[in-house]
Amino acid sequence: MTKKKDRIITFILVLIIIILVNLIINQFNPSLDLTRDKVYSLSRESKTLIRNIKEPMSVKFFVTPNLPPPFSTYEKYVRDIFEGYKSQNISFEIVDASKNQSLANQYGINSRQISVLERDQAQSRIAYMGLAFLYGDSIETLPFIESTEGLEYNIDTAIKKLIDKNDKLRRLENNLNVYYIASPEIYGLLPLGAATSVPDSIMQAVNEANQNLMNKVVFNNLDMSGDNEEAEEILNRLNIKKLEWEDIKDESGNLIAKAGSGYFSLILENGDNIKELSTASILYGDFAAVKNDILKNIDGMLGIKANIGYITGHGEPFYLDIPQEFGGNPPEVNRYDLFTEYLGEIDANHNFEIIDTTTENIPSFIDALIIAGSRTPFTESELYKIDQFIMSGKPVLFMLNGFNIEESTYPVYGEPQLVLIDNRLNNILTNYGLYIASNMIFDENAYRNRNQQTGLERRFYNVPMITTENVNSRNDITKSISLIIAPMSSEVLINTNIEGVRITPLLHTSDRSWIETENISSSMEEAPSDASRFSKRLLAAISEGRMESAFLGKEITNNNTNNNRGNIANINRINSTSDGKIIVIGSYDMGKNSAYQANKIFLMNIIDYMAGDGGLMSIRRKGAIFNPPYQVPESFKLFVRIINIVIVPLAVIVFGLALWNSDKKRRKKIFEKFNNAEKE
Numbered sequence: 143m144t145k146k147k148d149r150i151i152t153f154i155l156v157l158i159i160i161i162l163v164n165l166i167i168n169q170f171n172p173s174l175d176l177t178r179d180k181v182y183s184l185s186r187e188s189k190t191l192i193r194n195i196k197e198p199m200s201v202k203f204f205v206t207p208n209l210p211p212p213f214s215t216y217e218k219y220v221r222d223i224f225e226g227y228k229s230q231n232i233s234f235e236i237v238d239a240s241k242n243q244s245l246a247n248q249y250g251i252n253s254r255q256i257s258v259l260e261r262d263q264a265q266s267r268i269a270y271m272g273l274a275f276l277y278g279d280s281i282e283t284l285p286f287i288e289s290t291e292g293l294e295y296n297i298d299t300a301i302k303k304l305i306d307k308n309d310k311l312r313r314l315e316n317n318l319n320v321y322y323i324a325s326p327e328i329y330g331l332l333p334l335g336a337a338t339s340v341p342d343s344i345m346q347a348v349n350e351a352n353q354n355l356m357n358k359v360v361f362n363n364l365d366m367s368g369d370n371e372e373a374e375e376i377l378n379r380l381n382i383k384k385l386e387w388e389d390i391k392d393e394s395g396n397l398i399a400k401a402g403s404g405y406f407s408l409i410l411e412n413g414d415n416i417k418e419l420s421t422a423s424i425l426y427g428d429f430a431a432v433k434n435d436i437l438k439n440i441d442g443m444l445g446i447k448a449n450i451g452y453i454t455g456h457g458e459p460f461y462l463d464i465p466q467e468f469g470g471n472p473p474e475v476n477r478y479d480l481f482t483e484y485l486g487e488i489d490a491n492h493n494f495e496i497i498d499t500t501t502e503n504i505p506s507f508i509d510a511l512i513i514a515g516s517r518t519p520f521t522e523s524e525l526y527k528i529d530q531f532i533m534s535g536k537p538v539l540f541m542l543n544g545f546n547i548e549e550s551t552y553p554v555y556g557e558p559q560l561v562l563i564d565n566r567l568n569n570i571l572t573n574y575g576l577y578i579a580s581n582m583i584f585d586e587n588a589y590r591n592r593n594q595q596t597g598l599e600r601r602f603y604n605v606p607m608i609t610t611e612n613v614n615s616r617n618d619i620t621k622s623i624s625l626i627i628a629p630m631s632s633e634v635l636i637n638t639n640i641e642g643v644r645i646t647p648l649l650h651t652s653d654r655s656w657i658e659t660e661n662i663s664s665s666m667e668e669a670p671s672d673a674s675r676f677s678k679r680l681l682a683a684i685s686e687g688r689m690e691s692a693f694l695g696k697e698i699t700n701n702n703t704n705n706n707r708g709n710i711a712n713i714n715r716i717n718s719t720s721d722g723k724i725i726v727i728g729s730y731d732m733g734k735n736s737a738y739q740a741n742k743i744f745l746m747n748i749i750d751y752m753a754g755d756g757g758l759m760s761i762r763r764k765g766a767i768f769n770p771p772y773q774v775p776e777s778f779k780l781f782v783r784i785i786n787i788v789i790v791p792l793a794v795i796v797f798g799l800a801l802w803n804s805d806k807k808r809r810k811k812i813f814e815k816f817n818n819a820e821k822e
Contacts, residue, residue: 145456152305152606158821163601164582167592171613173299180274182219182222182223183226183485184223184226184227184294185294185760185761187196187298187760188226188227188297188761189226189424189760190297190757191298191301191302191305192227192229192231192232192301193229193299194305195229195231195232195277195305196231197277197278197308197376197611198231198232198233198499199231199232199233199275199276199277199304200233200235200275200276200277201224201227201232201233201234201235201273201274201275201276202237202249202273202274202276203220203221203224203234203235203236203237203273204237204239204242204245204246204249204251204270204271204272204273204274205217205236205237205238205239205240205270205271205398205804206239206240206267206268206269206270207219207238207240207721209256209267209269209271210258211669212694213256213271214269215271215290215293216287216289216290217271219290219293220273220287220293221236223293223294223297223681224500228494231350235798239251239253239270239271240270243270244329246270246272246274249274249281249283250274250281250285251272251273251274251283251286252270252272252285252286252436253269253270253286254266254268254269254270254271254286255267255268255269255630256268257562258267264570270286271286272284272285272286272287273287273297273300275300275301275304277301277304277305277308278304278306278308278356279308279354279355279356280308280311280354280355280356281353281354282300282301282303282304283300283483284296284297284300287763292762294761295758295762297762298366298758298761299491299758302434302758303441303446303447306444306445306446307441307444307446308356310444310445310446311355311356311358311444312356314358314444315359316412316413317359317360318347318355318359318360318410318411318412318440318443319359319360319362319409319410319411319412320344320359320361320362320408320410320411320436321362321363321364321376321380321407321408321409321411322340322341322344322361322362322363322364322407322408323364323366323373323382323405323406323407323408323409324340324341324364324366324379324404324405324406324407325366325367325403325404325405325406326366326367327402327404328385328404328405328406340424341363341662343427343429343432344361344363344408344424344429344432344643345361345363347429347430347432347436348360348361348433348436349361350433351433351437351440354437354585355437355440356357359436359440362376364376364377364405364494366404366405370575371502377405377799378692380407380409380411380416382405382407382409384403384404385402385403385404385405385406386402386406387399387402387403387707388401389401396613396723399722406421407421408420408421408424408432410436410439410440410443412440412443412444415443415786416762417439417442417443417507418438419432419439420435421718423435426806439493441493442493442507443507447491447492447493448493448497448509448510448752448753448754448755449492449493449505449507449509450488450492450493450494450495450508450509450510450512450749450752450753451495451496451497451504451505451508451510451511451512452485452494452495452496452497452498452511452512452514453498453499453511453512453513453514453516453528454496454497454498455498455499455500455501456500456516456517456518456519456520456565457515457516457517457518458481458513458514458515458516458517459479459480459514459515459673459730459733459734460479460480460481460482461480461481461482461496463709467625467786471552475745476493476752478734478735478736479734479735479736480734480735481514481515481733481734481735482728482735483735483736483738483739484733484734484738484745486744487746488746488749491746491749492749492753494619497510497511499520499524499527499528500521500524503530503701504527504528508531508536509536509539509752509753510536510538510539510540510749510752510753511528511536511537511538511539512541513528513538513539513540513541513542513567513732514539514540514541514542514706514730514733515541515542515543516542516563516565516567517546517563517565518565519564519565519566520565520567522698523698525566525567525570525692526693526698528567528570529570529573529691529692529693530691530715530716532574532689532719532724533689533691533716533717533718533719533722534716534719534724535538535719535721535722535723536723537723537724537725537751537752538723538724538725539724539725539727539748539749539752540567540571540578540725540726540727541727541729541730541733542563542565542567542632542726542727542728542730543563543578543582543630543631543632543728543729543730543731544562544563544579544580544581544582544633545560545561545562545563545580545581545582545632545659546560546561546563546580546630546633547559547560547561547630547662549580553620555688558661558662558663558666558783559660559661559662560658560659560660560662562580569692570692570822571724571726572637572640572692572724573637573640573684573689573690573691574640574643574689574692574724575636575637575640575645575681575685575689575724576635576636576637576645576685576724576726577634577635577637577726578632578633578634578635578726578728579633579634579635579657579728580632580659581632581633581657581658581659582604582629582630582631582632582657582659582662582729583604583628583632583633583651583655583656583657583679583681584603584604584606584608584652584655584656584657584658584662584665584666584669585603585607585652585654585655585656586601586603586652586654586655587606587607587609587625587651587652587654587655588601588603588604588605588606588607589601589602589605589606589607590602591631602664603626603665603666603667603668603669604629604630604631604665604666605628605629605630606626606627606628606631606651606652606655606681607626608625608627608628608649608650608651608681609624609625609652610625612649612650612651612652612678613626613649614646614647614649615646617646617648618686618747618751618756618759619648619744619747619748619751619759620648620649620685620744621759621760622760623743623744625740626649626732626740626741626744627732627737627740627741628649628651628681628728628729628731628732629729629731629732629734629736629737630729630731631651631681631728631729631731632728632729633657633679633681633728633767634680634681634682634683634726634727634728635680636683637778640689641688642687642688642689643685643686643687643688643715643722644684644686644687644690645682645683645684645685646683646685646686647680647682647683648681648682648683648684648725649680649681649682649727650679650680650681651678651679651681652678653676653677653678654669654676655676655677655678655679656670656675656676656677657675658667680728681728681729682725682726682727682728683725683726684723684724684725685722685723685724685726686721686722686723686724687720687721687722688718688719688720688722689718689719689722690717690718691715691716691717691718693715694717694718698715722751725748725751725752732745733745743762747759750762771788777818
């Protein structure tokens with residue numbers, strides 16, 4: 143009885159010890175991050191950012207409880223990562239969004255409809271999973287966490303933006319002004335609904351924006367109903383032009399509105415910095431979009447977000463994904479050929495501006511430019527605008543092809559032919575140390591696709607795969623990137639005659655690549671037999687340092703249709719810079735929707751580099767690095783096949799025969815032993 147009692151007591155004591163040990167471990171939350179890129183550990187850049195927080199910051203995690211995978215995994219990841227963010231000035235609170243929906247909506251955290259599997263059936267649920275960051279009088283949000291990929295980057299971006307915004311708003315000496323300017327004549331012309339309520343609605347949008355801007359924004363509604371000297375002075379200062387229109391008639395020829403003129407503008411002013419905001423949201427009565435536009439442009443004015451310009455007017459890829467029935471892209475435009483995913487992500491992290499250089503100058507507030515897929519020629523005046531932008535020390539990304547496959551001739555109507563793209567950008571690029579060759583690159587190390595029905599694999603030689611050994615691992619932009627897909631590429635060439643610039647290669651093709659300049663039909667199907675045609679080719683590079691203007695000593699006429707000031711371009715021209723910076727990529731297809739996800743890290747790192755956010759690039763890579771399988775040589779594959787098909791079966795047979803022979807000998811010895819015993 144005593145032994146049984148002792149065993150029970152021992153069992154209870156062991157159970158208590160196990161429970162206590164678990165409680166102690168849970169208090170310390172020990173963890174060991176064995177991932178290559180320390181995905182579950184806070185990066186050095188994040189820790190440095192936390193140390194720069196001087197005032198209390200509150201982080202609220204609004205989440206619907208008991209969500210199924212993968213959302214439960216996201217929730218745990220957020221909880222774990224904020225264990226590292228917690229500090230003296232950062233507090234983290236988990237809020238049950240199902241009980242606090244109004245509070246979540248107040249902070250800009252919106253619900254999403256998600257699909258879940260419950261009781262073996264797919265069902266829809268409304269879920270919250272967003273982060274709100276409160277710092278001083280400002281709020282930043284991550285409205286819904288759809289993945290852990292790049293989450294630390296997004297968190298750091300929100301924190302950095304809050305710190306910068308509070309610092310700059312406190313040091314702002316003047317107020318920011320929002321001017322709404324509308325003539326009475328305009329109300330009968332535009333579909334504004336209750337026109338008289340528009341100023342109040344805009345004022346409400348400004349008041350809501352002020353909650354995040356320390357009440358630094360003042361709304362001004364200019365009365366244009368009569369003669370107003372003060373209004374005229376403001377119009378002149380803001381350089382607001384009067385709109386003019388002809389008689390407007392319907393399809394039957396009935397007069398809708400007589401010819402006239404009037405003002406209709408929404409302006410943001412910060413001292414000498416003046417920005418005209420879009421009035422499209424006013425027409426549709428979407429004043430929440432007006433508020434967001436005000437916030438976004440103020441971020442750009444204060445330098446909190448970089449202003450990235452995208453050049454249009456020369457056949458560049460479409461930047462809006464709008465169905466034709468809504469007045470959008472023509473039916474022949476495939477959404478996979480658009481730039482919407484790339485440019486959409488830029489717009490989410492920076493201020494994105496469309497710039498048509500055929501009709502307008504590059505605004506002075508633009509911090510960096512993207513020129514991608516330009517097909518038609520730039521005029522001298524347009525090239526000069528780009529040149530002067532570079533001479534001002536601001537970076538430009540060129541994503542260009544030297545040739546294009548003419549789709550009308552391939553593959554139905556005949557042999558595919560390369561057609562020269564003459565956009566004239568090489569006229570200035572050569573002056574900065576890099577330019578695009580008039581060729582197309584093919585590579586044995588190319589994208590492959592296996593037919594699901596036949597099982598046959600096809601290799602697309604015109605879609606090179608840039609793997610680790612051909613990526614510059616020492617540059618911050620390309621560090622740790624394992625794979626780049628580069629469709630329809632042209633070679634990037636270096637102008638060795640330019641002194642003072644530093645060329646940094648980023649990407650090369652494999653040493654089994656070759657080029658074509660005319661007929662490409664054979665290269666589309668197989669590699670050439672002539673080994674002398676194979677070599678590595680430069681696909682992307684940075685040129686930076688001292689650069690001279692491509693227009694040095696030339697007279698430039700400003701030939702904009704809306705500007706008749708003649709040789710005004712020759713005034714205040716910049717002839718050189720010691721801080722020039724361009725990035726040249728020989729493929730604009732890399733940024734199309736069809737290839738963007740594979741190239742996302744590389745392309746967005748370039749934007750961070752141009753925007754001066756280099757410290758965050760290493761964080762963006764965490765948890766988002768694609769590790770393609772090692773490309774095994776065909777000779778090694780054949781060797782493995784021979785081993786599997788021939789050597790392994792032979793080895794099994796030999797081993798079986800050896801066992802059979804050994805067993806035979808053993809039986810013989812036993813038989814002889816017992817036979818001899820019987821004779822004795």
